[in-house]
Ligand SMILES: [Zn+2]
């Protein structure tokens with residue numbers, strides 16, 4: 001079977017390929033799984049930042065599988081996210097804290113002001 005790279009997405013995978021084994025079971029957390037395989041803009045001991053495959057904007061993911069980091073942690077994560085936007089993207093950002101589809105694992109998107117998706121906003125190298 002060919003190796004399929006996995007990307008970070010803010011959506012839960014609803015259908016597992018038949019026969020696929022996941023240590024998280026059918027309610028697997030996409031963010032925990034992606035943490036091991038995604039290409040990252042940034043990482044440190046408390047978070048990682050990758051482009052969300054669904055939204056095409058960077059999102060910061062806390063390394064804890066927990067929905068409620070302290071305000072202090074949140075502030076730090078948001079600052080790191082801002083730096084990534086400055087370096088890799090070309091838009092004025094707002095923090096989107098809404099965890100629509102994975103409400104039990106803290107993550108935040110950096111979205112363009114007045115927008116939602118980041119398609120075409122990645123800086124040319
Ligand atoms: Zn998780």
Ligand SMILES: [Zn+2]
Pocket residue numbers: 009010011052053054055056059109
């Ligand atoms: Zn997303």
